[in-house]
Amino acid sequence: MNYNILIGGSAGQGIVTLSQLLSKILKRKGYHIFLNKDYMSRIRGGHNFIQIRFGTEQIFSHSPFIDLIIALDKNTVEIHKEKLNENGKIICDESIDVSSDNLFKLPLKEIAKEVGNSKVFGTAAIGAVLKLFSIPLKDINKIFDEFFDSDLSNKNYQALIRGYELINNHFEYVEPQDKNHIMINGNQAVALGALAAGVSFYSAYPMTPSTGIMTYLAHKEEEAGIVVEQAEDEIAAINMAIGASFAGVRAMTGTSGGGFSLMTESLGLAGITETPLVVIDVQRPGPATGLPTRTEQSDLSFVLTASHGEIPRMVISLRSPADAFYQTARALNIAEKYQVLVILLSDQYLADYVQTIEPFDFKKITIERGIADASSVKENEDYKRYKLTETGVSPRLIPGQIENKTVLADSDEHNECGHITESAEVRTNMMEKRMKKQELLKEEIQEPEYLGAESPDILLVGWGSTYGPIKEAVERLNSENIKVGALIFGDVWPLPKESLEKYAKKVKTIVNIEQNYTGQLAKLIRQETGIKCDKSILKYDGRQINFYEIYSKIKSEVL
């Protein structure tokens, strides 16, 4: 059982603060939360909205159906009222010139004036919301004390109570259950995963929607004793990270589409110098500047082979905040263990949606640096950074680690010592050394997560952030006895094939669901396995597909 509240207004009207406060209250009450954002690339004006779903069980995606709208302007009412459920309600300030059935016009601003701070009118609205859902006020004052300075806390609390008193119960009360969860978004989960796994240096250039990772890390910079550096451009960002990694710290960089494109050449640098590196691309709709604050999964094909020439790499797409946390830590280990590039794919939807989940288990996180110890080089021998070994992985030393041993890395083709070579034989050996690691990575890959019916007729395939919407669609379809299963890929390169080949043999129809135009996962699947998807559900308008769209399309177009 869950409800969906939409808060809408123009940029700068304060819907972010409002939604933070409301979701915090609901979360502390013990509800599960799923909050997603729809915002424009501007600082003031326009139309933005945030949706908060809350309920008794964990929630995996956003919903197109609305129970309650909190409208900060007329626009919001007009744009969203169509999506209101039968029993749905709208609340807004009485000053807004709008009329609709189910509309409560409340004296919110009036209350704020009376309380003595014009900004608290939103809190009055929250009061009204709590009442509508019959949620008791108990303990909320504590939350306010955390959220606001003491004077403000008081005024807000007054406004809350005044709002609460304005209106009657409306929705059926549901008893919250879980209290132990955390409430986090994808960017924060990535940052926390990186922190846990010991990232000491993060360099980046601001770019929506990836900036949140850097911002969170910057907040912890001194406490964690790490360095977060805003670079002059993305090329500097990745090259600084490579330099730091070469010098011996765990380093990472992150960006979005255009910034990732600028890093392309340097991906090859990490590859040929065998410098461990994790790069996260928080996707947004391209091409070029595209839609800066919206969502898309259109960089998959690109990142699989980004950079001229050939290097081993691993590409992991993140499916949820929990996945984001654990996979970021895993990526950092894989990068150092194999001395390779690992690319993480997130997107604006995942970056910004906030979900309540199980607290992270920090004991599950291990740190495997893969740095050789001093004994690996004999005293009277030169150190060979690119020593040919059976696996392709050479013992990695850090500059300065051993007295009078030096470490040399090179972006040209090189011999075992790192010196430039033009030898055809050495070249061949070095290519094979590096590409052997691509094979090795196959031992690390994780099969996609399977959801749904045990013997499905229809197999959905997806990757990354569509996990939540697909999960909910699959459940709904199965509840109607439509036998659907879904494989949601996290690891996409090297592509895990086992489950896919197993299910593909059994089902009648395979449908790829992706937030892009060209069906990039489907292309990859065909390239790697020959399996051709029969149908595609593709969306490329910058808005995340919801479970109901998937559900409906399956019913109307696939069945």
Added chain:
Amino acid sequence: MNYNILIGGSAGQGIVTLSQLLSKILKRKGYHIFLNKDYMSRIRGGHNFIQIRFGTEQIFSHSPFIDLIIALDKNTVEIHKEKLNENGKIICDESIDVSSDNLFKLPLKEIAKEVGNSKVFGTAAIGAVLKLFSIPLKDINKIFDEFFDSDLSNKNYQALIRGYELINNHFEYVEPQDKNHIMINGNQAVALGALAAGVSFYSAYPMTPSTGIMTYLAHKEEEAGIVVEQAEDEIAAINMAIGASFAGVRAMTGTSGGGFSLMTESLGLAGITETPLVVIDVQRPGPATGLPTRTEQSDLSFVLTASHGEIPRMVISLRSPADAFYQTARALNIAEKYQVLVILLSDQYLADYVQTIEPFDFKKITIERGIADASSVKENEDYKRYKLTETGVSPRLIPGQIENKTVLADSDEHNECGHITESAEVRTNMMEKRMKKQELLKEEIQEPEYLGAESPDILLVGWGSTYGPIKEAVERLNSENIKVGALIFGDVWPLPKESLEKYAKKVKTIVNIEQNYTGQLAKLIRQETGIKCDKSILKYDGRQINFYEIYSKIKSEVL
């Protein structure tokens, strides 16, 4: 019938000049020529060599078998003597401390001293070479007058005659035939194609092996009235070209691997602004700096999807200097006709090899600018740069073309007027508008060239510069009654499938032959058609595969 001469020495010893002079003489005599270069990424020292094949019929590739070595140092003899044919010979100066059967030590430096210019010793060697092949001296003085200043011409001619007299006929004389051909390399052919097709602006940053294109254009700058600009970096280069194209001239840029990687973001800019653009990537072995002066075909997978997000594009690989000329001109037309990005793929082998071919037919070159005329906008209407049309192609005006009409291009998602939009509907329309052009491009694509047996048992597939070696291998195999055919792709994206699917059905074995590690064409073929190559012949040591390697591998590994 043809012979193969190898000239070897260290960088700076003058093998380039020597080979130019010798090939010019042979060419003027009426022989067909195929000259290829093997050089290191340094200015002095090391070991470089150039091979000149010459004969009576057109020659398509280099040969691993040598008839004559001109050795400027001891190294050359030692490295190459193994590859000498049974009847083969070596000539070098008597001062070189080396011994071998078949070796003529000649007083070349002595002659040079006597003639009065130490540099002419190479010309004396050429004299000896001509004698060995029984080629008469007639008319060579004219070539010298073209090649050298008058005093030098004289001295060189004296040295030539002295060299000629040093030695006896050795190889069987073959009568030259064709006189009408031109002798040109891939870079020059691209540049000439661009000039013919009316390129007015070329911006680039120097990068081996693509620099030759810019250098040739710079030589013609004033005569042709065009502008060639050395940019501060590759990002500037491509953005200048985009600006120039937007403003109304035919513009082009070129680079190699790393430079292309840096241009990645801006490919998307051309795509979303629908600015016509041709970019040539003259490939060299990656990753990163790799082997700067050597050859590889390892950027195919990358360029197919380079840049975040999704844009329509065409990718054409160049197969020979003649192909380079005509396809460059064709690419410029396609770019403007559909207002899309066209990527040309060449590589160091093709860029630098010199071949005699039919003179270009300039009458075959047309210029289709695809610029709308003024009448396409009504006087009282705003001009819509991105007007939605049935084909996806909007009438393109040039800034300043019509009084009081303005042109607006935008890297954000935009509406028909070019203004930033956040509308899901407009976004969808614009994505579909642009990607429709990808479909349209399918009407332009050319099927791969088919070579070999009419009903082959084995089908070879290749692309770009392996054309020559594969052609020669196929001929040799068929002459031994091994039924082999080959499809050599020029257009690679969109991938032409017709011939491929036709032949694939008939043959027993499909073998992809590529200069890369991962079999990039094979991956693309499987992705697009499901057809899986049974075998791969892959080479990634920076040296171009030769016909004999292909021939032998087919016999040893495929049959």
Added chain:
Amino acid sequence: MTTDINLFNSMDENAWCPGCGNFGILNALKEALSELDLKPHEVLITSGIGQAAKLPHYINVNGFNGLHGRAVPPAVGAKIANKNLKVIVNTGDGDSYGEGGNHIIHNIRRNIDITHFVHDNQIYGLTKGQGSPTTAKGQKTTLQLEGVKVDPFNPISFAISLGCSFVARAFSGDKEHLVYVMKEAIKHKGYALVDILQPCVSFNKVNTYRWYKERVYKLDKNYDCTNKEEAFKKAFEWGDEGIPIGIIYKEKKSTYIDRTPQLNSKPPLINREWKPVYAEKFMEDFI
């Protein structure tokens, strides 16, 4: 003769924050173009990405809104293609001096005839308030929580040191003066860089209208902007000691186009007459 200023009005909805310093720049620009009697189709404005960089949408001239940091190279390409266009770059401080730093260096060297107006709000506006190259050392931002720890970039001394032929500073809150500087910059033959102080009311709470107003002063009538030594002195004046606005340095110098015979003595490149057969003669190189 002036152009009707209304011809420069755009129909596009403006997305800047109310009170933003960008409005002053936009209005001044329209006035400058109008007073210079330029027509919309004769002008091209390029920009990168950022708040400032949205300007081409809000004025009716030819516009090329390109990539972040890449406002200048398309301007240069366009000017080479059509020397008759008045080419202006309008973009942010992050765009110009951060991501795009390399392009200014080398186009100052080219002295190509374009005008570069930097909307210098000393902050990254569109991405919500990170430090830009010109943010003051110590200033706290949404990312630099303990304050920016590097020295601010000085665009004026930078440009003079590279031999820029027109270097000026203006303030978006003084429209009359801004229009004057803009007109001089647009009329100038060569690369003209104008750093325009522009309050960002949303993210820069230090460099406000008031902060600037209390500090800017117009260069004296007797100030000799052709004296490089003096210009350097003015370039380093900043903050509480006063911020000079006006033309700080100016020099007559041949431009890229003057030095390129294919452009200088010929019609614009877009009007170049060409047929494929004209290239036939180049085959002689290969005989």
Added chain:
Amino acid sequence: MTTDINLFNSMDENAWCPGCGNFGILNALKEALSELDLKPHEVLITSGIGQAAKLPHYINVNGFNGLHGRAVPPAVGAKIANKNLKVIVNTGDGDSYGEGGNHIIHNIRRNIDITHFVHDNQIYGLTKGQGSPTTAKGQKTTLQLEGVKVDPFNPISFAISLGCSFVARAFSGDKEHLVYVMKEAIKHKGYALVDILQPCVSFNKVNTYRWYKERVYKLDKNYDCTNKEEAFKKAFEWGDEGIPIGIIYKEKKSTYIDRTPQLNSKPPLINREWKPVYAEKFMEDFI
């Protein structure tokens, strides 16, 4: 105390042309390191791509031979990771000022403690003789057939204008002086830029050993390198009027590391003690 200079010898075959000015720089560098008593494992040299950029192969210290134009950012990353390393950048003029221009601007602003030696042969050597940012206007090259048509980049005035805390020029043909400047630069706390005049015997037939020898002169003993005005004057001296070599400008300033408490008051980042559970407390942000 000095380090045995032979410890810096590399086994790699040298690929520079005989007579190249790079040899003088390499030898001086070994001498400087030796005299500063630095050990091979204590030093990291980064470079980009070009002839100069091959230097890390010819000296036995830690080396990172990265991408063209990107010599500086890895140096900065490495210094942040391990502040105990002596980090030196050795690379070409094209690499430093052309492709890499943006990185110098912003690392001068960081005043991070690295030393940047530019092998300034005023040409693109490895790619066979195109004009570099410092090639003289009018000089003919393999690409600029009618001569370079843009103003040369002046690294000295550029660096001073940006507030670089150590700016020097030296000449590869005067080893003793070069060693002295190198030592001062390496000892300097902060970003030290040294533009080293380096004859390219293969592609720059104008700026030869002789050309430089006839023009360079050492800065006077009384020259005050802390006076910015004087420094600018020296920065603009060039060519026939003489080319000053020596430390042109120097300033005491806190460095990036001084300003970063996580680095300044702590052991090097590579020695940071960390366990995953230490991050557990951050979960409080999400309750």
